[in-house]
Amino acid sequence: MQVQANEVWIEMQKVEEGIVELIARHNIRWLVMGAAADEYYSERLAEIKSRKAFFVCNKAASCCHIWFVCKGHLIYTRGDREDESEIEIAPPLLLTSSASGADQPEHLKSESTHWLRNLDAEEDTSELEEISRRLTPLLIDEEDKAACESYHLVEPNIVDTNKNSKEKGYEETVKRWKEEDNAMEAKCKAKAFESLCTKEMSQRKEMEEALARVRQEIDGMKDERNGFKGQLQMAQDNKLALESQLGDSQCMVEQLEEKLLSAVELLITFKDRRDKLQIEHRDAITKVKWLRTSIKGEAASFCRAEFPVFSFMEINEATHNFDPSWKIGEGRYGSVYKGILRHMHVAIKMLPSYGSKTQLDFQDEVEVLSRVRHPNLVTLIGNCPEYRSLVYEYLRNGCLEDRLACKGNTPPLPWKVRTCIATEICSALIFLHSNIPCLVHGNVKPSNILFDANFVSKLGDLGIVSLIPQNENPANFARIHNDPNGTDVYLDPEYLETGNLTPESDVYSFGIILLQLLTARPLLGIVKDVKTALENDKIDALLDISAGDWPLEQAKELAYLALRCCEKNRLNRPDLWVVHEAMGASFAASASCLISKKLIRTPSHFVCPIFQEVMKDPHIAADGFTYEEEAIRGWLKGGHNTSPMTNLKLEHCNLVPNYALQYAIQQWQLEL
Numbered sequence: 060m061q062v063q064a065n066e067v068w069i070e071m072q073k074v075e076e077g078i079v080e081l082i083a084r085h086n087i088r089w090l091v092m093g094a095a096a097d098e099y100y101s102e103r104l105a106e107i108k109s110r111k112a113f114f115v116c117n118k119a120a121s122c123c124h125i126w127f128v129c130k131g132h133l134i135y136t137r138g139d140r141e142d143e144s145e146i147e148i149a150p151p152l153l154l155t156s157s158a159s160g161a162d163q164p165e166h167l168k169s170e171s172t173h174w175l176r177n178l179d180a181e182e183d184t185s186e187l188e189e190i191s192r193r194l195t196p197l198l199i200d201e202e203d204k205a206a207c208e209s210y211h212l213v214e215p216n217i218v219d220t221n222k223n224s225k226e227k228g229y230e231e232t233v234k235r236w237k238e239e240d241n242a243m244e245a246k247c248k249a250k251a252f253e254s255l256c257t258k259e260m261s262q263r264k265e266m267e268e269a270l271a272r273v274r275q276e277i278d279g280m281k282d283e284r285n286g287f288k289g290q291l292q293m294a295q296d297n298k299l300a301l302e303s304q305l306g307d308s309q310c311m312v313e314q315l316e317e318k319l320l321s322a323v324e325l326l327i328t329f330k331d332r333r334d335k336l337q338i339e340h341r342d343a344i345t346k347v348k349w350l351r352t353s354i355k356g357e358a359a360s361f362c363r364a365e366f367p368v369f370s371f372m373e374i375n376e377a378t379h380n381f382d383p384s385w386k387i388g389e390g391r392y393g394s395v396y397k398g399i400l401r402h403m404h405v406a407i408k409m410l411p412s413y414g415s416k417t418q419l420d421f422q423d424e425v426e427v428l429s430r431v432r433h434p435n436l437v438t439l440i441g442n443c444p445e446y447r448s449l450v451y452e453y454l455r456n457g458c459l460e461d462r463l464a465c466k467g468n469t470p471p472l473p474w475k476v477r478t479c480i481a482t483e484i485c486s487a488l489i490f491l492h493s494n495i496p497c498l499v500h501g502n503v504k505p506s507n508i509l510f511d512a513n514f515v516s517k518l519g520d521l522g523i524v525s526l527i528p529q530n531e532n533p534a535n536f537a538r539i540h541n542d543p544n545g546t547d548v549y550l551d552p553e554y555l556e557t558g559n560l561t562p563e564s565d566v567y568s569f570g571i572i573l574l575q576l577l578t579a580r581p582l583l584g585i586v587k588d589v590k591t592a593l594e595n596d597k598i599d600a601l602l603d604i605s606a607g608d609w610p611l612e613q614a615k616e617l618a619y620l621a622l623r624c625c626e627k628n629r630l631n632r633p634d635l636w637v638v639h640e641a642m643g644a645s646f647a648a649s650a651s652c653l654i655s656k657k658l659i660r661t662p663s664h665f666v667c668p669i670f671q672e673v674m675k676d677p678h679i680a681a682d683g684f685t686y687e688e689e690a691i692r693g694w695l696k697g698g699h700n701t702s703p704m705t706n707l708k709l710e711h712c713n714l715v716p717n718y719a720l721q722y723a724i725q726q727w728q729l730e731l
């Protein structure tokens with residue numbers, strides 16, 4: 060028998076359970092199954108022997124016809140439980156004839172084969188349609204006929220009285236099968252549609268879920284977009300606010316610029332007014348002096364008597380007849396000799412002729428200068444009108460110019476000493492500028508900064524510029540403007556341009572000295588060099604290393620101060636008070652060195668020659684020396700009429716307060 064068959068696999072614990080399951084799953088309507096093993100076959104075998112067959116017979120779906128066979132013989136038939144009588148008729152025919160194999164009708168063969176195929180309910184619609192396409196014509200049209208015809212062909216000789224009824228029964232059976240097939244087909248289709256529907260439902264559900272997700276994402280994006288919109292709005296608001304602020308600031312800048320311009324104009328007006336006032340002030344002083352000389356002739360001669368006047372002979376003697384070995388040096392205004400005058404070591408400066416100045420004018424000016432006393436100013440002791448010479452205290456430690464050049468193999472000045480010197484000279488200049496009337500030195504330079512035995516620096520040559528008018532000394536003027544030693548580098552450029560000497564001129568010179576103390580560089584281009592070094596933060600490369608390890612920050616600060624002092628425009632130069640304070644703050648350490656120096660040494664001219672104490676109320680006696688008032692009064696009351704210093708007879712017993720010295724002592728005491 061040739062049957063086209065497919066294999067169907069199912070995994071169950073028992074074979075019989077698998078068969079029952081397959082019958083149920085595929086809705087199998089006809090099944091041929093072994094009733095017992097072949098060796099159990101006998102003609103009398105009429106019941107199922109196999110346990111599996113027995114199980115299937117009991118448990119299989121009731122709609123399934125089962126033929127239990129053994130060794131090709133039908134042993135038992137389990138019919139359709141709904142209509143057992145009909146089922147039992149036809150299949151035995153088929154199965155009995157099937158023993159011969161070829162006798163079985165072809166359409167039944169294919170039919171059974173067809174129904175044994177795996178009709179999985181899960182198969183897709185196309186397969187189901189294909190099945191129905193193939194089944195429908197087979198079962199309804201051709202196969203019905205063929206079945207009937209075959210039946211007649213198979214059984215041509217069965218012509219008995221039951222023939223018609225059997226045929227009829229068979230036709231009915233076939234018809235019923237057909238209907239059942241149709242119903243089955245419809246059921247399969249319904250199942251397929253049902254699964255399709257379920258599939259579509261699930262797809263729809265998935266799509267709905269996806270749609271919900273997308274909607275959620277869109278909502279999220281909408282929220283984000285709204286957030287961005289809000290931020291954008293804020294940024295735009297900020298931008299507007301900033302733009303309006305910018306507008307306000309620009310307005311403010313314009314207003315400030317206008318104010319600045321008017322302030323500068325005002326400043327220029329004030330400067331002009333100040334210059335005029337200064338000129339008026341100077342005229343007034345000259346007038347006062349003239350009045351003093353002409354009206355108070357007596358008083359003037361009295362005052363002159365207070366100020367030591369040395370004779371020609373005395374000067375000759377002191378200088379050993381101007382022995383060149385006693386000459387200290389020579390400046391623009393004459394030679395300087397050292398000497399001993401009235402038991403004092405002195406420096407005598409020989410000045411050129413009086414020019415347009417009368418001897419009286421000269422005397423007056425010198426006398427005024429002699430009253431200006433400060434610990435850091437070289438004291439003017441007296442003068443010699445015959446020789447037109449000035450007598451100063453002698454300072455044995457030379458000048459700053461020589462010390463910076465290490466003349467005579469002297470050691471280089473340490474940075475602390477340099478800052479001390481700067482502070483001392485600064486305070487001397489402050490003292491001069493705050494004097495009434497204001498005194499301008501006009502010739503501040505290292506050769507005029509001298510050191511006493513205790514290395515206290517003192518500014519010399521005070522008043523020389525006013526004593527010898529520059530325009531009356533063409534040789535000097537030419538030297539100033541074409542100075543081979545480069546000393547004009549210390550001079551204020553505005554003074555060189557206009558001939559106007561102001562306190563700011565001293566500030567400029569002081570600035571140059573500061574730069575020189577810091578760097579010890581050649582004077583030409585020193586300002587530019589320091590400026591460039593500061594701009595490039597390279598000041599350390601410019602500092603004079605022979606001075607030791609400069610504290611870099613303080614040195615930088617000092618360099619900035621110095622550059623401010625050297626500003627071309629006078630108005631931009633700082634006040635020396637500011638410079639002094641800044642130096643004091645920066646160099647606290649060196650300031651303490653200054654204090655310790657002062658503690659060790661008390662300036663000799665602060666000490667009363669009688670009491671040997673620092674004076675509180677210094678008074679000048681007729682011999683020109685200053686004493687503590689109490690001491691000199693006691694001396695005179697004691698019946699003396701001679702000088703305690705020179706032993707010469709005093710011209711009178713009047714005492715004049717030395718306010719300048721008193722102020723200097725007070726200043727010195729304040730700084731201790």
Ligand SMILES: Nc1ncnc2c1ncn2[C@@H]1O[C@H](COP(=O)(O)OP(=O)(O)OP(=O)(O)O)[C@@H](O)[C@H]1O
Nearest residue numbers: 387388389390391392395406451452453454458506
């Ligand atoms: N009181 C003094 N004690 C010791 N040396 C002095 C004294 N006064 C001046 N000198 C020294 O005498 C020298 C000449 O000084 P002087 O003031 O005449 O000229 P200068 O300072 O070199 O130049 P300028 O004429 O421009 O001032 C200088 O080396 C100076 O240091």
